[in-house]
Every structure is written in structure tokens, then in C-alpha cells.
Amino acid sequence: LLCADDLCALLRQRVARLPVEQLEAPALECFKACWRGALWSLREDGRSPHRDEGERAALGRRLGEVQALGRDYLWQIVLDCQRPPVTAAASHCLLQELYGGRPLDMISDTRQRLMDAAALLTPAPTSSTPTSTTSPAAWARACSRATRCLQLLEQLAGKDELSMPPVPAHGRSWQGSSLLVEVGLPEAAGRVKLGCAGNEYVGLLRRRVAAKMGVEPACVRLVVGGQELRSDSCCLASSLPPAWSPRQALLAHVSPRPNRYSRFGEGWWAEWHAGSSLAHLHHD
Numbered sequence: 591l592l593c594a595d596d597l598c599a600l601l602r603q604r605v606a607r608l609p610v611e612q613l614e615a616p617a618l619e620c621f622k623a624c625w626r627g628a629l630w631s632l633r634e635d636g637r638s639p640h641r642d643e644g645e646r647a648a649l650g651r652r653l654g655e656v657q658a659l660g661r662d663y664l665w666q667i668v669l670d671c672q673r674p675p676v677t678a679a680a681s682h683c684l685l686q687e688l689y690g691g692r693p694l695d696m697i698s699d700t701r702q703r704l705m706d707a708a709a710l711l712t713p714a715p716t717s718s719t720p721t722s723t724t725s726p727a728a729w730a731r732a733c734s735r736a737t738r739c740l741q742l743l744e745q746l747a748g749k750d751e752l753s754m755p756p757v758p759a760h761g762r763s764w765q766g767s768s769l770l771v772e773v774g775l776p777e778a779a780g781r782v783k784l785g786c787a788g789n790e791y792v793g794l795l796r797r798r799v800a801a802k803m804g805v806e807p808a809c810v811r812l813v814v815g816g817q818e819l820r821s822d823s824c825c826l827a828s829s830l831p832p833a834w835s836p837r838q839a840l841l842a843h844v845s846p847r848p849n850r851y852s853r854f855g856e857g858w859w860a861e862w863h864a865g866s867s868l869a870h871l872h873h874d
Contacts, residue, residue: 592631594628594630594632594634595632596633596730597627597628598622598628599658600624600653600658601621601624601625601628601656601660601661605620605621605624606625606659606660606663607620608621608661610666610667610670610671611670611671611672612672612673612691613667613676614669614670614673614706615673615675615676615679618667618676618679618680621660621663622683622764623670624659625656625659625663627661628656629656629657631651632649632652632653632656633653635649636650636653638647640646641784645743651814659785659861661687661688664680664688665684665699665703667680668676668684668738668742669703669738669739670682670731670734670735670850677738681741681742681745684696684728685745691761693746694696696742696746697743699740699772700743700746701738701739703715704736704739704740705777707732707733707735707736707739708736708799709729709785710729710732711732711733711736717870722854724756727755735828743844748852756801766785767788767789767827768785768786768787768788769785769786769787769788769827769836770783770784770785770786770836771783771784771785771786771826771834771836771840772784772796772837772838772839772840773799773802773812773839773840773841773842774839774841774842775799775802775803775842776803776842776843776844780804781839782799784798784799785786786826787826788825788826788827789825789826789827790826791822791823791824791825791826791834792812792819792821792822792823792824792825792826792829793798793807793822793823793852795812795826796810796812796822796852797852798814799842799849804871805844806848806852808848808849808850808851808852808853809844809845809846809847809849810842810843810845810852811842811843811844812840812842813840813841813842814831814834814838814839814840814841815831815833815834817831819840820849820851821851822851822852825843839853851871
């Protein structure tokens with residue numbers, strides 16, 4: 591196994607210097623393994639009881655440098671790689687691993703890169719340079735980077751809006767503890783009480799409420815305690831507020847604009863009925 595010094599040197603001198611334009615998936619995996627290994631080794635070294643405060647401070651600085659090196663290289667891949675699967679994998683790494691718990695940091699970093707691209711696309715006119723001198727290649731690259739930054743922000747805004755999987759996860763494939771959920775329907779329709787399972791997907795509840803209202807599931811918005819349930823892939827028990835009780839009704843609203851994540855086609859339901867013991871609760 592390589593030590594922290596070897597991993598950091600390999601990352602800095604070799605792996606993070608690979609050209610990103612035609613980077614292939616194995617090279618991306620190599621980078622991620624090397625980067626994660628270097629970070630882990632530095633953290634482990636910092637926990638050693640044999641280190642004094644000065645050594646720990648030096649290791650902390652190295653850790654920050656390695657984090658920044660990996661972050662910048664990931665951004666290069668996201669912005670400039672011409673292989674869509676690799677770009678998508680790097681984007682996922684940014685969203686879920688690097689900025690997973692710090693969305694504001696990601697917004698700030700993405701905004702900076704978007705503004706850098708916009709500066710090339712919209713140069714300020716001066717008396718000495720009345721027209722843009724940006725080359726066609728640089729213009730195209732800036733357009734691509736700006737587009738990818740906007741796509742990243744869209745992914746960040748919708749990363750909690752997930753579709754319900756057609757093959758249920760193990761924890762959703764059997765009937766858990768019972769919940770009696772009261773749903774307030776719009777206008778004069780009143781309220782209905784629905785028996786649910788605590789480990790049931792929010793998407794199933796959305797579909798049942800939609801059937802009561804005679805609309806498509808994608809047009810139903812569910813709100814409880816001032817918070818909208820925006821992911822069909824979460825279970826009810828984890829989506830309801832901690833202080834929720836059966837006396838607190840969910841509010842259902844009809845939106846003229848369908849969401850992007852509630853999709854229940856015929857093939858989808860065939861897979862669901864074949865793989866879930868909850869299927870008998872949700873006959874078509």
C-alpha cells in the first residue's frame with residue numbers, strides 16, 4: 591500500500607495532470623481512488639497520538655491542499671471533458687461527495703465559474719477594443735462551460751426530487767408499521783384518511799391521492815408542516831416532520847405544471863407488482 595506522501599505525489603505529479611478533454615472512465619476512477627486514498631491517509635496520520643500540534647497543523651495544511659487539488663481537477667472534468675458519461679460521473683461526485691452537505695459552497699463556486707465564462711461571452715467594450723477579440727475556439731469553450739454550470743445548478747436545485755424506483759429497495763419491499771394519514775383535499779372535497787405503511791414510498795401516497803382527486807400524480811403537491819414532500823423515492827416515516835402526529839393533516843394541491851419525478855408507466859407498474867409484497871395495496 592502507498593503511504594500518504596506517495597499518494598499525494600502521484601496525485602500532484604501524474605493523475606491530476608491528465609488532460610481532461612478525452613478522459614475515459616477508468617482514468618476518472620483512478621483519480622478518485624488516488625484522491626480519496628490521499629485524503630484518508632492524511633486524516634489517519636493526523637489522528638496519530640504520536641503527532642505534536644505542529645505536525646498536525648502541517649498535516650491539516652496538506653489536507654487542504656489535496657482537497658483543493660482534487661476539487662479543481664473535478665471541475666476541469668465537469669467543464670471541459672467531451673465524454674458525456676465521464677462528465678456525468680464527475681458531476682455526481684461534485685454534487686454528492688464534494689459538496690454534499692454544503693450546497694451554498696457549491697453555488698458560490700459554480701457562480702464564479704459561470705461568471706468567468708460570461709466574461710468571455712460578454713466582454714465590456716472599450717475605445718481601444720470596440721469588438722471582441724475572443725477566438726472562435728475560446729468562445730465555444732466559454733459557451734459550453736456556461737451551459738454546464740447552469741445544468742449543475744439545475745441538478746443541485748432538483749437533487750432531492752427523485753423518482754420512485756420501479757424495483758423497490760429491500761426496506762420498501764415489505765409492509766412496515768401502519769400509519770393513518772389524513773389528507774386535506776382542495777376546495778370542497780374535504781378530507782380523506784388513507785391507511786399507509788411507514789416504509790411506503792411517498793410516490794405511492796401521491797398516486798393514491800391523485801386517484802382521489804382525478805388528476806395525474808405529477809400534478810399533486812403534498813405539503814405537511816409547511817414543507818413540501820418533493821421526492822417520491824423517500825419513505826413516509828422519514829419524510830414526515832419529527833413532531834408529526836396522525837391528527838396533523840397533509841395538504842394536497844393541484845399544480846397546473848407537472849413535476850419531473852412522478853412517472854408511473856405500464857412497464858413501471860409491471861416491475862413494481864412483480865417485486866413488492868406491498869403490491870396488493872396498490873391495484874391499478
